[in-house]
Amino acid sequence: xxKTVPELVERFVQGDETAFAExxxxxxxxxxxxxxxxMGNHLDADEVTQETFVRVYRKRKDLTNVNYFSTxxxxxxxxxxxxLIRKRRGHSDITEDATSLPGGVQMDLSRQNPTPREVFENxxxxxxxxxxxxxxxxxxxxxxxxHDIEGYSKADIAAVxxxxxxxxxxxxxxxxxxxxxxxRQRLKLKEQK
Amino acid sequence: xxxxPASSLLDDYLDGELDPxxxxxxxxxxxxxxxxxxxxxxxxxxxxxLKHKPAYHPGEDYWAESARxxxxxxxxxxxxxxxxxxxxxxxxxxxxxxxxxxxxAASVIILFSAIYMGQGQSAGASITTIDGQQILLTGALQQSxxxxxxxxxxxxxxxxxxxxxxxxxxxxxxxxxxxxxxxxADKR
Numbered sequence: 499x500x501k502t503v504p505e506l507v508e509r510f511v512q513g514d515e516t517a518f519a520e521x522x523x524x525x526x527x528x529x530x531x532x533x534x535x536x537m538g539n540h541l542d543a544d545e546v547t548q549e550t551f552v553r554v555y556r557k558r559k560d561l562t563n564v565n566y567f568s569t570x571x572x573x574x575x576x577x578x579x580x581x582l583i584r585k586r587r588g589h590s591d592i593t594e595d596a597t598s599l600p601g602g603v604q605m606d607l608s609r610q611n612p613t614p615r616e617v618f619e620n621x622x623x624x625x626x627x628x629x630x631x632x633x634x635x636x637x638x639x640x641x642x643x644x645h646d647i648e649g650y651s652k653a654d655i656a657a658v659x660x661x662x663x664x665x666x667x668x669x670x671x672x673x674x675x676x677x678x679x680x681x682r683q684r685l686k687l688k689e690q691k
Numbered sequence: 692x693x694x695x696p697a698s699s700l701l702d703d704y705l706d707g708e709l710d711p712x713x714x715x716x717x718x719x720x721x722x723x724x725x726x727x728x729x730x731x732x733x734x735x736x737x738x739x740x741l742k743h744k745p746a747y748h749p750g751e752d753y754w755a756e757s758a759r760x761x762x763x764x765x766x767x768x769x770x771x772x773x774x775x776x777x778x779x780x781x782x783x784x785x786x787x788x789x790x791x792x793x794x795x796a797a798s799v800i801i802l803f804s805a806i807y808m809g810q811g812q813s814a815g816a817s818i819t820t821i822d823g824q825q826i827l828l829t830g831a832l833q834q835s836x837x838x839x840x841x842x843x844x845x846x847x848x849x850x851x852x853x854x855x856x857x858x859x860x861x862x863x864x865x866x867x868x869x870x871x872x873x874x875x876a877d878k879r
Binding site: 515522548552627652 | 703749760
């Protein structure tokens with residue numbers, strides 16, 4: 499019978515390395531997915547994922563409440579990502595073309611068999627969205643990504659950032675308005691069906 | 692609702708976070724107000740766009756490798772498999788075992804190489820070059836020289852490279868010249 503996350507976390511904090519290995523297996527996809535959306539390329543997402551787990555391992559004594567492991571993990575990941583985004587500013591030409599990445603790339607598009615023209619249009623659209631997100635301050639960008647792309651609740655985001663939900667709501671609202679303004683000019687958002 | 696709702700309220704409506712009464716009021720207002728309906732439609736479109744933002748799914752191999760690297764950088768058991776970053780921490784006994792194993796493997800390779808070369812020389816023969824030097828041929832080269840299927844200067848050059856018993860670069864070049872000369876003489 500598989501152990502629950504709190505059970506695994508408790509054993510991990512006590513020094514059980516197999517419990518840590520199991521936690522890595524259970525959470526690495528989630529952290530990578532968030533990191534990829536935040537960083538926009540595989541290499542940085544990989545770095546964020548690796549560093550997150552290494553830092554969590556080293557800070558395991560700080561895990562006072564085993565029920566907040568996921569929040570703790572996400573907080574470490576977002577803090578590292580924010581640092582990396584700030585470091586990468588000025589070197590933002592590293593964004594990869596997701597369709598050209600090696601090994602099992604799948605793009606979550608609405609249609610399973612898009613025409614070549616639709617593929618081209620989707621690719622152009624994604625580039626526009628990435629550029630728009632890049633123009634937001636890191637905290638607003640993360641809030642928009644976590645809520646509108648990754649599906650985190652406002653309460654979860656508030657726990658990760660250690661701020662009131664009202665702050666998340668405000669950040670999200672500002673981020674959306676900025677995105678609408680940027681994308682309205684570039685994509686003629688009003689004409690979309 | 693007579694006044695336009697705040698745009699943050701429209702966001703909450705979009706996220707489904709309003710109570711039923713306010714939700715009904717906003718809905719009625721949107722049906723009547725073009726300006727707010729347009730703003731709401733833009734928010735709706737933006738959310739659709741973001742939802743369609745592609746995710747990248749590396750193959751299954753990536754997850755195994757990623758986990759291995761994380762464990763290699765953290766846990767003591769992970770160090771044993773680490774090939775990247777810091778060197779693995781191994782005990783003196785284990786280090787001695789690995790050294791002995793490497794020495795044994797090297798000895799076996801040298802022994803088999805010597806046997807192979809010895810066989811090549813005994814199975815082959817020697818040829819005399821145009822300047823009178825005796826060159827030992829391996830069995831493979833001897834067989835190649837006797838095979839009528841091969842011909843042409845380039846093939847002869849390739850045969851020359853098979854020579855293992857020749858003394859250094861000078862010997863190999865001499866042997867190649869000898870082979871070429873032999874083949875040319877045969878053709879005449």
